[in-house]
Amino acid sequence: MxxxxxxxxxxxxxxxxxxxxxxxxxxxxxxxxxxxxxxxxxxxxxxxxxxxxxxxxxxxxxxxxxxxxxxxxxxxxxxNLLPAIGTPQRAHTLQWLMYLTNTLQTELLTYFYPERWTTDQAALEQVRVKAEERIGEMLDLLGAQLADGRSWFIGEQYTLVDAYLGMLCRWTRNLNRPARDLPQLAPYLQRLLARPAVQRALKSEGLTEPWV
Missing domain, CATH: 3.40.30.10 (Glutaredoxin)
Structure with missing residues (x-):
């Protein structure tokens, strides 16, 4: 187990x-x-x-x-959470997973923990403002990948990238421009939240709405 x-x-x-x-x-x-x-x-x-x-x-x-x-x-x-080795879908899955963990997640951590990047107390809010600005640019980029009407981030198959992106989008829920407000990400996130497995995870952790 x-x-x-x-x-x-x-x-x-x-x-x-x-x-x-x-x-x-x-x-x-x-x-x-x-x-x-x-x-x-x-x-x-x-x-x-x-x-x-x-x-x-x-x-x-x-x-x-x-x-x-x-x-x-x-x-x-x-x-079926990871496409087959050697397929373009597998390469794109790895590409976007690395982008999420190395780029968007890193910027979110900058926003939530600005004290890790400066010892100047007066600069903390400036770090947070710039981080939120960059997060917005990253969300726009991610949303653009869904502009072709695909059901999930890699295509028509739900993958581990969707779970990871859903987690990070939840972290934006209290930002001035959360992921749920973006036109391409909003319906995508509703599809994600409709999955029973996602609901079970959210509820078993005692998390509350807004889910994202």
Whole structure:
């Protein structure tokens, strides 16, 4: 049985949604950030970076949300969460997953934790404003990929990219221009939220509306 170490609304949400989609047995292990549990000795033995999530599969321990998503998709090809090796769809899936984790997620973290980028207290709001501006540009780029009317981000097949993008779009829900307000992303996100697996993940983490 898989064990997913998580905290509500953290980067563990995408792997959680995929576990629900796959339907394999798993157990959620809460890492209480409010009590600094992610910095505890026990947790650091699983993930020396002290970040959430971690997936445990028997003797195998994996951290980094994107890596966990890829691992789960590869372990369960029957779920069709990752296109076949050698196809253009596979290449695009990897491309966009890397874009999401390396670019959009990084900028979102800049917005939420500006103190990591400056020691000047007066500059914190400037960092946040510029980060939100860049996030908006990234969301526009992502929305443009859906302009051809495709059902899901890679095409007509729901993939791990959709779960990951859904998680990051949720993080924008309190921004001045959240993902749900973009004309191409709005209907896409409603399709995502209509998936039973996504609803199960959101509700089991105790998350509340607005979902995105």
């Amino acid at each position: 898989y064990q997913l170490y998580y905290y509500p609304n953290n980067a563990s949400l995408a792997p959680h949604m995929l576990l629900e989609e796959i339907g394999a047995p798993f157990k959620l292990e809460l890492v209480d950030r409010t009590q600094q549990a992610h910095k505890s000795a026990n947790y650091l033995r699983l993930n020396p970076s002290g970040r959430i999530p971690v997936l445990v599969d028997g003797d195998l321990v994996i951290f980094e949300a994107a890596a966990i998503c890829l691992y789960l998709a590869e372990q369960h090809p029957e779920a």
